[in-house]
Amino acid sequence: xxxxxxxxxxxxxxxxxxxxxxxxxxxxxxxxxxxxxxxxxxxxxxxxxxxxxxxxxxxxxxxxxxxxxxxxxxxxxxxxxxxxxxxxxxxxxxxxxxxxxxxxxxxxxxxxxxxxxxxxxxxxxxxxxxxxxxxxxxxxxxxxxxxxxxxxxxxxxxxxx
Numbered sequence: 001x002x003x004x005x006x007x008x009x010x011x012x013x014x015x016x017x018x019x020x021x022x023x024x025x026x027x028x029x030x031x032x033x034x035x036x037x038x039x040x041x042x043x044x045x046x047x048x049x050x051x052x053x054x055x056x057x058x059x060x061x062x063x064x065x066x067x068x069x070x071x072x073x074x075x076x077x078x079x080x081x082x083x084x085x086x087x088x089x090x091x092x093x094x095x096x097x098x099x100x101x102x103x104x105x106x107x108x109x110x111x112x113x114x115x116x117x118x119x120x121x122x123x124x125x126x127x128x129x130x131x132x133x134x135x136x137x138x139x140x141x142x143x144x145x146x147x148x149x150x151x152x153x154x155x156x157x158x159x160x161x
Contacts, residue, residue, distance in 0.1 A: 003030065005067065009046040010035040010155035017056055017083060017134040021046055024074050031070075037156050045140045047154045049121065050131040054082060057113075057120065059137035060089040060101055066138070072106040079109055083133070088113045088120045090142050119144055 007025055009018055025031040034042070044063050056078050058064055064071040064087065078085045087105075091097040093114040101112050115123040120137075121144040124130045135143050135150075144150045 005031045005043050006041055007031065007033050007044050007046055008035075008037060008042040009033055009048075010037065011048045011153075013048065013051065015048060015051055015133065016081070017078075018046060018048065020077055020081065020083075021074065021134070021136065024070065024077060028070065035155070044136060044138045045154075045156075047135040047137070047140065047143065047150060048133070049135060049150055050133055053131045053133040054084050055130055055132045056083050056085040057088040057124070057132045057135050057137075058085060059135075059139070059142070060087050060091065062138040063136060065104075068104060075110060076106070084111075086111045086113055088115065088124065088132075088135075088137075090115055090117050090120070090139075092116050121148070121150060 005028070007021070022033055025033060043066065058071060058075065075085045087101055087110055089101070091114045093116055097114060098112050113124060113128065120135070120142060121132070124132060137143055140151060140156060
């Protein structure tokens, strides 16, 4: 990880969900929000999906675990404002994986959604019937395929060699 924690957000709409993230990040001098896509300098991606949803999906490994105090505070803030934060991880649904996540959370009011390696957006829609407002994740290909509408509409275009 670099000296600063870079959060990528490139969307013209300033959704309330993003404003919460931006406000909390601005209180940390080593956090910056950048609209410039650079897969080598971004630590985490904030990707707007369905603006009508109140669900905020936060990744676990290398996102929440990189700054647990920040993400616990963020989740509590989202809860206080009526959002429904969830932890969505590529981990398996085995009891030990879920238990480890629950142990580190400061609030028990957050659902844990392990996808067993399946792309998160597809899994959440297919198995939970949910759509997500904002994805917060260090690995955008774990959310959806690189050429998907979600990835492209958030300004991420992959070069093909």
